[in-house]
Amino acid sequence: MESPVVEVSGLVMRYGDVSAVDGLTMSVGRGTVTAVLGPNGAGKTTTIETCEGYRRPQGGYVRVLGLDPITDGADLRPRVGVMLQQGGSWSGARAGEMLAHVASLHAYPLDVDALVERLGLRSLGRTPYRRMSGGQRQRLGLAMAIVGRPELVFLDEPTAGLDPQARRATWQLVDDLRDAGVTVVLTTHYMDEAERLADQVHVVDNGRVIASGTPTQLTSSGAENTIRFTARPGLDVGELALALSSATKVVETMPGAYVVTGEVDPALLATLTAWCASNGVMAERLSVERRTLEDVFLELTGKELR
Numbered sequence: 467m468e469s470p471v472v473e474v475s476g477l478v479m480r481y482g483d484v485s486a487v488d489g490l491t492m493s494v495g496r497g498t499v500t501a502v503l504g505p506n507g508a509g510k511t512t513t514i515e516t517c518e519g520y521r522r523p524q525g526g527y528v529r530v531l532g533l534d535p536i537t538d539g540a541d542l543r544p545r546v547g548v549m550l551q552q553g554g555s556w557s558g559a560r561a562g563e564m565l566a567h568v569a570s571l572h573a574y575p576l577d578v579d580a581l582v583e584r585l586g587l588r589s590l591g592r593t594p595y596r597r598m599s600g601g602q603r604q605r606l607g608l609a610m611a612i613v614g615r616p617e618l619v620f621l622d623e624p625t626a627g628l629d630p631q632a633r634r635a636t637w638q639l640v641d642d643l644r645d646a647g648v649t650v651v652l653t654t655h656y657m658d659e660a661e662r663l664a665d666q667v668h669v670v671d672n673g674r675v676i677a678s679g680t681p682t683q684l685t686s687s688g689a690e691n692t693i694r695f696t697a698r699p700g701l702d703v704g705e706l707a708l709a710l711s712s713a714t715k716v717v718e719t720m721p722g723a724y725v726v727t728g729e730v731d732p733a734l735l736a737t738l739t740a741w742c743a744s745n746g747v748m749a750e751r752l753s754v755e756r757r758t759l760e761d762v763f764l765e766l767t768g769k770e771l772r
């Protein structure tokens with residue numbers, strides 16, 4: 467099997483008495499988009515910053531492109547793009563200048579002008595960094611992370627605080643990176659973003675990975691999904707439930723409104739419609755509702771605030 471692009475094994479990180487990362491293990495395959503999700507303070511940023519070589523593991527190890535991010539930092543820097551949660555630019559610098567500077571440090575940079583256009587940074591003109599809005603800084607940070615055509619990009623909350631247009635532009639850019647074979651590791655609090663972008667999701671809580679999989683695997687594993695339909699009131703829900711399977715529940719929530727919960731698969735749907743047909747029932751407005759990644763996330767990490 468191809469070796470992972472990022473390998474984190476048993477990582478332990480503490481800040482004084484605070485355990486930030488507690489034996490975290492995950493790997494990232496080449497050319498994939500991986501989302502790291504977790505509540506505030508779960509240890510995502512600490513883990514990513516360790517992969518970027520900003521922190522030294524206190525336990526376990528981290529390999530990036532097969533190298534040690536600290537001792538092999540000089541080899542890794544031209545190959546890895548980094549977008550930090552907090553900007554990282556000189557207060558007087560202008561977007562075009564910053565990008566041109568970062569581009570000049572790389573052998574085969576992207577076209578700076580095209581990138582400026584793409585991320586809507588053109589209108590900034592001579593605006594210095596300190597006067598840019600949060601979203602503009604964010605977009606500049608993203609541009610700086612990718613201008614050097616890296617093989618691997620770390621994006622820490624790339625769309626936090628962005629307006630819907632900029633969010634979509636960022637998503638498109640991540641899609642393009644994947645198409646170009648670039649490996650992307652991102653953290654996000656937007657579950658729809660993870661669902662939309664990620665090939666692989668790792669859910670982190672209390673400094674450990676507590677679930678991993680594709681968004682579809684996570685939303686369908688052991689899933690209690692739901693079918694809703696309307697029909698004439700007073701159907702024999704007990705008999706219907708029996709016809710479906712022992713683990714399925716059927717409830718008439720209001721006269722004529724039915725909710726079926728259980729492991730919803732194609733066979734169950736077929737049995738349901740067959741039962742309706744043989745009982746002369748016209749099921750209307752039938753919909754299958756899959757759990758969202760947000761539902762799964764809240765089930766895994768609980769609902770209380772961190």
Ligand SMILES: Nc1ncnc2c1ncn2[C@@H]1O[C@H](COP(=O)(O)OP(=O)(O)OP(=O)(O)O)[C@@H](O)[C@H]1O
Pocket residue numbers: 481484485486487504505506507508509510511512513
């Ligand atoms: N420099 C630091 N000094 C002390 N404690 C820190 C420091 N950085 C992080 N921590 C603590 O380590 C834990 C993990 O923080 P981290 O920033 O890695 O979490 P996160 O998952 O990225 O959270 P968020 O989603 O809020 O960005 C938290 O309890 C945090 O308070």
